[in-house]
Amino acid sequence: MEQPRVVIESLHAGKTRVLHVIDELSAGGAEKMLILAANGFIERGYEIGVVTLIKPGVMAETLSPKIVFYSLSRAFRFDLTSLLHLNRIARKYDVVHVHLKHTLKFVFLSWLLRPYKAKILLHDHSGEVLISHKNVYPFIMRWWIKGIYYLGVSKELTQWALTNYQIKLEHSFNLPNVISAEPFQLASGMEKLNVDCIQLVLVSNFRAIKNLEFSIRLVRFLNEHRGIKVHLTIYGQPVEKATHVSIINLIEKLKLSDSITLDSTKNNVVPFLKQFDMAIHCSFAETGPLCLLECMSVGLPFLTINRGHVPLDIRGVFDEMVIDNFSLENWADRIRILYDRREQYKQALRDFFNQNYSADTYYNKLNFVYSKILEKNVY
Numbered sequence: 560m561e562q563p564r565v566v567i568e569s570l571h572a573g574k575t576r577v578l579h580v581i582d583e584l585s586a587g588g589a590e591k592m593l594i595l596a597a598n599g600f601i602e603r604g605y606e607i608g609v610v611t612l613i614k615p616g617v618m619a620e621t622l623s624p625k626i627v628f629y630s631l632s633r634a635f636r637f638d639l640t641s642l643l644h645l646n647r648i649a650r651k652y653d654v655v656h657v658h659l660k661h662t663l664k665f666v667f668l669s670w671l672l673r674p675y676k677a678k679i680l681l682h683d684h685s686g687e688v689l690i691s692h693k694n695v696y697p698f699i700m701r702w703w704i705k706g707i708y709y710l711g712v713s714k715e716l717t718q719w720a721l722t723n724y725q726i727k728l729e730h731s732f733n734l735p736n737v738i739s740a741e742p743f744q745l746a747s748g749m750e751k752l753n754v755d756c757i758q759l760v761l762v763s764n765f766r767a768i769k770n771l772e773f774s775i776r777l778v779r780f781l782n783e784h785r786g787i788k789v790h791l792t793i794y795g796q797p798v799e800k801a802t803h804v805s806i807i808n809l810i811e812k813l814k815l816s817d818s819i820t821l822d823s824t825k826n827n828v829v830p831f832l833k834q835f836d837m838a839i840h841c842s843f844a845e846t847g848p849l850c851l852l853e854c855m856s857v858g859l860p861f862l863t864i865n866r867g868h869v870p871l872d873i874r875g876v877f878d879e880m881v882i883d884n885f886s887l888e889n890w891a892d893r894i895r896i897l898y899d900r901r902e903q904y905k906q907a908l909r910d911f912f913n914q915n916y917s918a919d920t921y922y923n924k925l926n927f928v929y930s931k932i933l934e935k936n937v938y
């Protein structure tokens with residue numbers, strides 16, 4: 560059973576104070592970006608707090624021990640005790656940095672109880688609205704959202720928010736994802752996987768928007784229609800239980816149990832990526848995605864649908880790794896090409912990653928965002 564970290568209530572005077580808020584620190588992209596920002600800024604002289612609304616989550620232990628950590632253990636959506644607790648915490652900070660759109664709803668309810676002076680920044684990590692075009696907030700929130708600040712992880716997402724949330728241009732910012740690269744090696748005793756077939760990996764939590772069904776059908780197509788023997792490992796958490804069950808059922812229906820492995824035991828997949836020949840990513844909507852940065856950091860070639868800022872970034876450099884459709888035939892052809900060239904990509908991908916996705920650049924840009932938010936003449 561998870562035990563929340565002991566909370567140190569004292570805050571240092573004279574430092575910029577930022578409170579990160581999220582439902583829980585599970586193994587996902589938004590959660591990893593929160594941890595990267597929180598750990599980085601605590602070392603850069605900021606006073607940092609992190610609130611999880613429901614429970615700490617498996618990634619909470621990776622937060623710096625210098626960070627003030629709160630877990631509200633919210634019992635239900637409109638838990639008054641948790642709303643009041645969040646209100647009291649938020650009043651101690653200069654910026655309330657809210658991660659994910661659904662988290663903002665609870666922050667709004669807390670703010671309504673007794674409005675606090677802290678500037679509110681919505682950090683939008685999810686690109687689902689680019690597919691659904693649905694404003695997820697009720698009418699009562701829309702007047703309030705116009706006055707907060709917005710940080711999108713892709714230009715397309717930020718533009719959508721400007722149009723649909725009517726946020727002021729000077730209140731909106733764009734900040735693409737990065738990861739902190741570490742010199743991961745294969746874990747002790749871990750060897751490359753079966754060399755008799757192409758070893759594919761897909762990193763994604765189980766959600767309908769991630770289009771995992773396509774990856775399952777792609778494995779069957781490669782094995783049965785192209786005579787290319789492949790094995791796919793999917794690393795991800797069963798966030799949507801129904802999606803997880805449907806994928807398991809599809810694997811059984813297509814008799815692919817020997818060709819596909821589902822693994823929800825890894826919170827950090829990077830040390831395991833070098834076991835594979837290449838990665839695939841086939842989500843309907845994306846903003847990053849973070850998993851492609853993880854692949855680049857270890858020199859693992861990948862084939863991805865053209866969703867998010869990473870496929871856009873690599874256009875003109877690794878064109879063959881980006882595909883514009885969900886044709887099984889086209890994916891199969893491209894996988895064959897990339898597999899045959901896989902060795903030549905390794906160093907080139909690592910070099911591109913090091914040149915374009917520096918954590919220091921990320922910190923500098925986010926520091927600029929905080930500075931603009933806290934300018935006295937910005938309303």
